[in-house]
Amino acid sequence: MARPRFLFEYKPFDINERSAGPVCWRLLGANNRELGRGPGQFSDLEGCQAAVRDLVARIAGATPGITSDSGHTGAWSWRLDLGGRAVAVSCRTYLRHRECTYSLAHFIGAVPEAVVATALSAGGRR
Numbered sequence: 001m002a003r004p005r006f007l008f009e010y011k012p013f014d015i016n017e018r019s020a021g022p023v024c025w026r027l028l029g030a031n032n033r034e035l036g037r038g039p040g041q042f043s044d045l046e047g048c049q050a051a052v053r054d055l056v057a058r059i060a061g062a063t064p065g066i067t068s069d070s071g072h073t074g075a076w077s078w079r080l081d082l083g084g085r086a087v088a089v090s091c092r093t094y095l096r097h098r099e100c101t102y103s104l105a106h107f108i109g110a111v112p113e114a115v116v117a118t119a120l121s122a123g124g125r126r
Contacts, residue, residue: 002030004110006052008045008120023048026091027107027114036107039079039086045120052116055080055087059111062087066100069093076100080108 005028011021022041025048029035042048055062062080069075075093078100079086088107094100 004029004035004114006114006116008048008117010120023120025052027110029110034091035103035110036088037091039089049116051087056111056114056116058082059108064104064108066097066104078104
């Protein structure tokens, strides 16, 4: 059975170049759907991997938060904080609070069992 996995991606500086730009991470479920992502970008793969290892090691102490946008959509999103700093965010918004809560719980449950990739891939959408 497939396991969730952390995927590391870079954004090319130029669409015609293959040189690596900023690195980011995403957590994919066993079905390849994105469960969550890092809140920012890193200058290199090693820094990004270190942030993921820290998240995995300290996931039990992370503080979850769920918010609704103040606009007219009322969409919900989640984030996880460690030491008052965001370490993971939802990859999309949700129409219902319960869907957002479920997504957050699914992300938290997947983190400890996820495989951490060792390679860097070219970024897709982000």
